[in-house]
Amino acid sequence: MIFAASLEPTDQDSPQARPYNRWQRWLGIADFAIGAAFLIVLLITGWSGWLRDLALRRGFQDYALSVFIYLFFVLFIGKALSLGLDYYGFRLERRFQLSTQKLRSWLWDEAKSFLLGLGMAGVVVELLYFMIRQSPQHWWIFTWAIFMGLVILLAQLAPVLLFPIFYKFEPLENDNEDLRRRLVQLSQRAGTRVRGVYRWKLSEKSTKANAALAGLGSTRRIILADTLLDNYDPEEIEAVLAHELGHHVHRHILKSLLVQAGIAFAGFWLANLVLHYAVDHHMFEELSDFADLPLLAITATVLSVLLLPAMNAYSRFNEREADRYAFESISSVAPFISSMNKLAQQNLAERTPSKWIEWLFHSHPAISRRVAAAEAWERAQNSGVPAGKSS
Numbered sequence: 001m002i003f004a005a006s007l008e009p010t011d012q013d014s015p016q017a018r019p020y021n022r023w024q025r026w027l028g029i030a031d032f033a034i035g036a037a038f039l040i041v042l043l044i045t046g047w048s049g050w051l052r053d054l055a056l057r058r059g060f061q062d063y064a065l066s067v068f069i070y071l072f073f074v075l076f077i078g079k080a081l082s083l084g085l086d087y088y089g090f091r092l093e094r095r096f097q098l099s100t101q102k103l104r105s106w107l108w109d110e111a112k113s114f115l116l117g118l119g120m121a122g123v124v125v126e127l128l129y130f131m132i133r134q135s136p137q138h139w140w141i142f143t144w145a146i147f148m149g150l151v152i153l154l155a156q157l158a159p160v161l162l163f164p165i166f167y168k169f170e171p172l173e174n175d176n177e178d179l180r181r182r183l184v185q186l187s188q189r190a191g192t193r194v195r196g197v198y199r200w201k202l203s204e205k206s207t208k209a210n211a212a213l214a215g216l217g218s219t220r221r222i223i224l225a226d227t228l229l230d231n232y233d234p235e236e237i238e239a240v241l242a243h244e245l246g247h248h249v250h251r252h253i254l255k256s257l258l259v260q261a262g263i264a265f266a267g268f269w270l271a272n273l274v275l276h277y278a279v280d281h282h283m284f285e286e287l288s289d290f291a292d293l294p295l296l297a298i299t300a301t302v303l304s305v306l307l308l309p310a311m312n313a314y315s316r317f318n319e320r321e322a323d324r325y326a327f328e329s330i331s332s333v334a335p336f337i338s339s340m341n342k343l344a345q346q347n348l349a350e351r352t353p354s355k356w357i358e359w360l361f362h363s364h365p366a367i368s369r370r371v372a373a374a375e376a377w378e379r380a381q382n383s384g385v386p387a388g389k390s391s
């Protein structure tokens, strides 16, 4: 049978998939709730103003320095509040044997990501209040433009600057001739040249498998986890490569950046409205009072929560497009289907999550849908009827 792969016992969820995903979701929701509650408490108790005064004293009344100290206080307290849950998340991955990381290494990663977050937030927040002081009416347009410049720069630099802070990468070029040949063939068929394929040493920390297209321009590359490269058949790896190449051919990174630019524009416009409202109603004396930062963060949070289902739907649309590209460029969808089943098994994914969970939280279509789409595509090919969209 053509679709034998999906009938094998591997297309059943692991018994651990359901509890694991349920815990993961609750942790995510709890983490979000703590963060949101913290911001609201800062505002309504007036503690934000108290922290601002403390920052001004510690910063010798220097505005820019005080902004940074205030930001440090807020991020530090926020991290302290969520550290317990983060640790629980780490224990959860260990409990389900998805993480091979030692506590020390995890703590070191936590420290690095805190410093990285502080650095990046520092640049954005300094820019924001500098522009507010320069132009209280039009700051949001200028800040949006520079912010998007930074986002694009970061998208370009991330594979060479950010990813290596947490993982090791190696060009795949020499160690796998067969895979290299397959990639060259796929690229030729796509009429494009992929600048690099990298082995991502994920196995140092995790047993999960993953792959991605990352970077912009000269840093654009496909990264494949060693947990995938070492455990999947060449045909299955080719199917994954073809999917990533599909993202590349359909310019998904560029399109996502454009969507983000539109949303950020609306976000900064809304932030300006909210800040002016707060000042008009005497919550703050002026826009540049950086004790209003939690209000900006709440605005951004509300907007992103409201947009989350739409953003996830957009991402799922792109994933389906990349899947269809993969179906067209590989000789049979069977290795695609078996790679999906292996991924589900290895990452403890729920193949068929409930409809509303997929709608709210999933950036990728459910594995069962992706497999069904591949099977439908194959059937349509065999019967000569053009392939319809996945249902």
Ligand SMILES: [Zn+2]
Pocket (backbone or CB within 6 Å): 243, 244, 247, 319, 322
């Ligand atoms: Zn994808």
